[in-house]
Amino acid sequence: MQVAEHETAPEVAQELAGFLERRREQLAQRWADAALFRVVFTVSRDEAVEACKAVVDALAHVARSGRLEDIEGPGFAAVRDQLGRTSASRAQAGFSPSQIAGEVGDLREPAVALLRAEFADPHDDHATACTLALTVLMGTLRLVVMETTVSAGQELIARQREQLLEVATPVIRLWEGIVAVPLIGTLDSARSQVVMESLLEAIVDQRAQYAILDITAVPTVDSLVAQHLMKTVAAARLMGAECIVSGIRPAIAQTIVHLGIDLGTILTRAGLADALAYALSRQGITLSSRAVVGASPR
Numbered sequence: 001m002q003v004a005e006h007e008t009a010p011e012v013a014q015e016l017a018g019f020l021e022r023r024r025e026q027l028a029q030r031w032a033d034a035a036l037f038r039v040v041f042t043v044s045r046d047e048a049v050e051a052c053k054a055v056v057d058a059l060a061h062v063a064r065s066g067r068l069e070d071i072e073g074p075g076f077a078a079v080r081d082q083l084g085r086t087s088a089s090r091a092q093a094g095f096s097p098s099q100i101a102g103e104v105g106d107l108r109e110p111a112v113a114l115l116r117a118e119f120a121d122p123h124d125d126h127a128t129a130c131t132l133a134l135t136v137l138m139g140t141l142r143l144v145v146m147e148t149t150v151s152a153g154q155e156l157i158a159r160q161r162e163q164l165l166e167v168a169t170p171v172i173r174l175w176e177g178i179v180a181v182p183l184i185g186t187l188d189s190a191r192s193q194v195v196m197e198s199l200l201e202a203i204v205d206q207r208a209q210y211a212i213l214d215i216t217a218v219p220t221v222d223s224l225v226a227q228h229l230m231k232t233v234a235a236a237r238l239m240g241a242e243c244i245v246s247g248i249r250p251a252i253a254q255t256i257v258h259l260g261i262d263l264g265t266i267l268t269r270a271g272l273a274d275a276l277a278y279a280l281s282r283q284g285i286t287l288s289s290r291a292v293v294g295a296s297p298r
Helices: 010-022 024-031 045-065 074-092 097-105 108-116 125-168 189-206 223-238 250-259 272-282
Strands: 172-175 178-184 210-217 242-246 267-269
Touching: 010 024, 010 045, 010 108, 010 125, 024 045, 024 108, 045 074, 045 125, 074 097, 074 125, 097 125, 108 125, 172 272, 178 189, 178 272, 189 210, 189 223, 210 223, 210 272, 223 242, 223 250, 242 272, 267 272
Parallel strands: 178 210, 210 242, 242 267
Antiparallel strands: 172 178
């Protein structure tokens, strides 16, 4: 992936690589005191120095390849995980992506100062070309860090979403041999998979003969939701449990009819209490209403 239009002469790129290799130790020592590394590697400064050396090695590798603007350059592969952990640590500390990018930018000045010291005249054309090449390379490093920051953030969001799905789809043991899943909110493909897996695991663990899917708090039922429900019912049957869908409200019932969705093979009940009463009756347990002691008839 090319990130800029700047052209760097091959000899300049090679000279830049040589500089990075020669000044590896000095650069690492200076960068270890920069905020990006100092506040992450708090146990040992030597650990920060070693991390900085790995980054310098990566930059030298990229410079040798001549692809100074390629964030997918093979040289960065070795330090992507490390850069991702470093930027993730800064993000967890409350720093925004722009602030993290600024900290990466702070690494440029120490490197430029060392590079200019290599030339008798740090302002001649050749020195300027090398300095510009280093600036381009450091800009690419900044983009790599931002890319890893975004990727780490997306992975964190994905993990949190999975955890929320698991929390939002609990399987409740209502009675011996009877489990229920009260569904709340929209039922999409990802959540349906979690519901199915959780329910099947509960059927095995609880040796359940009846499983109730209560959709009282599901706002809408379309063809996709109905398909998910039927798949879950079919999977439960394969595990030896009879599945009951409860909580179909009048509006949802009308929608199902208008869409022409066939739920004829699915056992339904008006509410969770009705579904539980049905499951209990199938187990030979009869429920009876008893008057409250001391209550006077009306």
